[in-house]
Amino acid sequence: MPYEPPTHTVERSLRATTGAKIVAGVDEVGRGAWAGPVTVCAAVTGLRRPPEGLTDSKLLTPKRRNALAAELEGWVTAYALGDASPQEIDELGMTAALRLAAVRALEGLPVRPDAVILDGKHDYLGRPWQVRTVIKGDQSCIAVAAASVIAKVRRDALMAELEAEGDRYAAYAFGANAGYPSPVHKAALEELGPTPYHRLSWSYLDALPQWRHLKKVRLSAEAAALESGGQLGFDF
Structure with missing residues (x-):
């Protein structure tokens, strides 16, 4: 299916309206998995023309995605990855785990970004980061698309x-x-039941009577946010 290639439009807007000089694109992979970490990549690309065929990692074949990731790792100005483990997801809930992984990625960059383009409509990052959320940013924003591909390939390899x-x-x-x-x-x-790599607070265990006793009750990070008037976290 034809698609519009990503652009630097959002990044240029942030530079013009906020004075940001370094803008990072951020995307995650692994949110809906039963096992493994949630992985976030932060990528800084500048305003250069990207490699041919760059788009959301989900729109690429595995072969093309792997080749493009190798190219991107040498093309981007900088990138860093952050993970939140299954145990951290169980303890914190997905929203807080996403933030933890994203902060680890952003703090892993050699230079702190002035602004962040975050894929999706929910700002799970928050202060002190200056965030612009973009729905389908992994298709429309070059830096986010680059982060999407790198994160997907790295987590798949893991x-x-x-x-x-x-x-x-x-x-x-x-x-x-x-x-x-x-x-x-x-x-x-x-x-066989879940491994140490599985998320034990997730609802898939409800359908496994012989392993249901292993299910963990998530700590109340999300409940506390709700009680204090914050936004309830989400799982997929």
């Missing part, structure tokens, strides 16, 4: 490494499903 750790983990096919729901993944969970 999940494939987890599968290779032992025979037991091979049954979950992390290399194929990256920890996301799939028939093979579900069958392995039913037979």
